[in-house]
Amino acid sequence: MSEKTIFKRIIDGEIPADIVHDDERCMAFRDVNPQAPTHILVIPKKEIPSIDHIADEDQMLIGHLWKVIRDIARAEDLGDGYRVIVNCGQQGGQTVDHLHFHLLGGRSLSWPPG
Ligand code: AMP
Numbered sequence: 432m433s434e435k436t437i438f439k440r441i442i443d444g445e446i447p448a449d450i451v452h453d454d455e456r457c458m459a460f461r462d463v464n465p466q467a468p469t470h471i472l473v474i475p476k477k478e479i480p481s482i483d484h485i486a487d488e489d490q491m492l493i494g495h496l497w498k499v500i501r502d503i504a505r506a507e508d509l510g511d512g513y514r515v516i517v518n519c520g521q522q523g524g525q526t527v528d529h530l531h532f533h534l535l536g537g538r539s540l541s542w543p544p545g
Contacts, residue, residue, distance in 0.1 A: 438474050438529035452503055456495055459503055459534075468537025469507045473500050479530040482519045500534055509536035516544070 439449045441460060448460035451471055462470040475492055479485055485493060499532030503512050518525040 436478075436527055436529040438472075438527055439478060439532065442474070442476050443462040449507075452497075452499055456492055457499055459499060459501060462533070464531075467535040467540070469509060469513070469535065471507070473501055473503065473528055473532040480528045481525060481530055483518055485530070496532060500532060503534060504536065507534075507536065512536065512540075512541050 432464045435443070435445075437446070438448045442458060448458075450458060452459035452473070455476070455520070457473060457475050459471050459473040462472055473496055475496060477492065479489065500515055508532075513534060516533040516535065517531070526537075
């Protein structure tokens with residue numbers, strides 16, 4: 432059995448996080464190294480390492496994550512706009528092997544990303 436990811440340890444309550452949402456299928460918490468005034472990570476509780484590992488039967492779960500992202504954006508007052516980013520794999524800049532959606536807002540975001 433490979434070691435638990437840091438996000439699985441947050442799900443299991445083994446390490447603390449600044450949690451903004453928690454339901455039976457997903458969690459959201461503030462990034463420890465925020466890149467914008469609002470920087471929240473939304474993750475499924477199911478251990479899916481990356482976008483590449485999403486199974487066909489995960490479609491409802493992924494739809495639920497987007498609904499939660501929309502609700503959090505409203506709760507965080509991001510009506511002026513925000514960005515959702517999912518890094519995938521080494522070249523995509525993924526550092527934690529547990530699927531996560533970055534929700535960034537509260538400032539003007541440049542394009543393209545680096
Ligand atoms: P990525 O590079 O897309 O895999 O994003 C991983 C993100 O997880 C980074 O933005 C980190 O700052 C964040 N992160 C790592 N450990 C923690 C933690 N314990 N609590 C909250 N965010 C974390």
